[in-house]
Amino acid sequence: MLRLERVSAGYGRVTILHNISIEVNQGEVVTIVGANGAGKTTTLRTIAGLVRPTEGSITFDGKDIGRLPAHEVVDLGITLIPEGRQLFPHMTVRENLLMGAYTPRARGEVDQTLDFAFSLFPRVKEKLDQHAGSLSGGEQQMVAIARGLMAKPKLLLFDEPSLGLAPIIVKQVFETIDKIVATGVTVLIVEQNVFHTLSIADRGYVLENGEITMTDTGAALLKNDHVRRAYLGI
Amino acid sequence: MTVFWQLVLNGLMLGGLFAIISVGLTLIFGIIRLVNFAHGELLMVGMYATFLLTTQLGVHPYALAPPVVLLLFVVGVLIQRFILQPLLEARDHHVQIFATVGLSTALINLALLLFGADIHSTPAYGARTSLTLGPFRILTGHVVMFVAGILVVAGLHVFLQRTYLGRAIRATAQHRHAAQLMGIDINRIYIITFGIGAACVGLAATLVAPMYPVSPTVGTYFVLTAFVVVVLGGMGSLHGAFIGALIIGLVDSLSGYYIAPDLKEVVIFAIFILILLVRPTGLFGLGRGSE
Incomplete structure (x- = not known):
């Protein structure tokens, strides 16, 4: 459904994303986890058309959307629910x-x-x-x-939906995302709340310093030693 | 006492005119975040258009409102699309403001070249005839300005509150990034907004033309006053501009009589400085968007 191939992007002369490739299939919940400043928000903004990729291609339902302005991307069925x-x-x-x-x-x-x-x-x-x-x-x-x-939307992009919310509200937000997924909407979610996100995700990518360093199913990443040490503090 | 109330009446009528000019200015400021220093020269362009069409075709200036409003809308659209929009990419947004200053100078000199420095009077067709209202006398043209001022402000208010396009314009002003995420083409919104702001001045031009003679620098007087109105009302606020226009109209009329006609601008700008010192957000200053 959505495919990023060797995409690089950034702001002005600063490159944030280096050659990242991500794929999201119809009906999936996919997550990108990573530390603050790893490039998670930039990834979503690039897909949404707010940031132009400098290299690589972005296709949605087979259509090249890498050069489309944000308002046209929305009309194709990709909606970003922004951070904050x-x-x-x-x-x-x-x-x-x-x-x-x-x-x-x-x-x-x-x-x-x-x-x-x-x-x-x-x-x-x-x-x-x-x-x-x-x-x-x-x-x-x-x-x-x-x-x-x-x-x-056919594809919903969530940017840090739990940021700044009380734990009980965070729980409600994730329950809601579950219900939205149940209606057949495909979801790509970026979160610092790694445990919750990996628990509901079919697959996940680990983004470090603007590069994808690991990808696996959500369950496998939850058990992965590196992920547990770096993001779950276990 | 009759003189006082007569002056109040005159002031309110004048306020109607300031309102039409100021809503365009405050709209462009509130939505595009741009101080349009060429606003007065757009008024001048509209007044020359009205003058030429009235004298050449023998048509009543008021009947020229639709074509002049349309002309100014198109001029506004072209300015935003081909002069200001390319400058959006500039590193410093002040570049846009200087561009409007440059445009203002260019338009004044273009008018000097085409029409000379002499003033030209548009035939009044009865707009300067006075009506008698009990003890008061009032110019027909002033009544038209007042009514038109109310209609323009009310019309814009309804447009911004009730239509999809109007809401999209407000949404863009409040959060331009989020507006893009809703599928709003913000460059198109800016173009339309500048067009509407210029169109307001076009209407004002057809109403002013039969009352005041036109010259290349005519815009300066009206729009300097409009800047005071906009700051008084709160930059970006429509009803602020309307109330501010009535207040400045009253000040103009009363200080012209009780102090001295030559000093009324001193009074108006003294108020301007006072507002900036005491309440820089104006009477109805909009809270900024969350950007």
Whole structure:
């Protein structure tokens, strides 16, 4: 479904990603784990079209998307739920959700998608008329995920969905991701919360200093000595 | 007392005009984060267009609103697309601001070349006729400006709140990266926003033309005042611009009578400096986006 082949990317003259290759198949949950600054966020931003790859190719459903601007990538069915939520703070929750369905493909089915989002997040429905900026961190993360679903994505990219949230909320976020996966959406997730992520992932990649150093099934990586020492502190 | 209320009435009417000019300026600032120093020269372009079309075709200046608004929209779109957008990649965003200063100088000199430094008066077609309202007298053209000011601000408000495009414009202002992730083409949003800002000035131009003569530097007076309005109202705030415009209209009218006509700009800019000292965010300053 998604294939990155020997992709290099960065900001200005600084190269962050060196020749990384990643593959995500239809229906899978794939994770990229790694330390702060390893290039996880850059990887997702490159896929989403916010960062241009300097080398290599990115294909989605067989189509080359490496040179597409971000708004066209969204229309193909790839949605990034960014680190730090990035809601529109002075817009209501309802308006934030409507912006999620901005693409022509999603706009026609707003009502059905809203119902689906409310079934996952009943709390969001109660907050519809509040400004997004006035919500708690956990509520904002729920809105951010719901807003991402409004685009009717085929592939959802999660960037650090648990960052800055209380442990009980983190648990809820991962349960929600499980439910989203159950509806047939393919998921690529980047997390520092390595244990939770590897537990729900079919496969994982380990990213270190902008290079993929290891790849295996989620379960195998959880048992791997290097991963356990470096990321799980065991 | 009648004089006072007459001056208040005049001030509010003038405020309607400042409102139309200022909403364009505040929209461009609030969405594109760009101070458009060529705003006055866009007004000048609109006024020359109105002057030429009225004198050549013998059409009422108000009837020229649709073509002049459209003309200025297109001019605004072209400026954003071909002058400002290429500069977005520049390392320093101030380059864009200097580009609008350069554009302003270029347009003034182009007008000097084409029309000379003399002032030209557009036929008024009754816009300078006064209406009597009890003890008060009021120019028809001023009433039109006031009503148009209210309609433009209300119309833009509804557009920004209720339509997909309007919401996309607000979303871009609040978080441009997140807006891209929603599938919004932000360069297109900037182009449309600059076009709308310029179109507002186009409307203002057709309303001002029958009231004031046009010259290459006519824009400076109106837009310097509009900058004060925008700062007073809070940069980027539509209703702030409207309230600010009414206040500055009142100040203009009252200080012109009670202090001295020559000193009213001194009063206006004294207010400008005071706001910057006391409340730099203005009356209704928008909280910044979370970027």
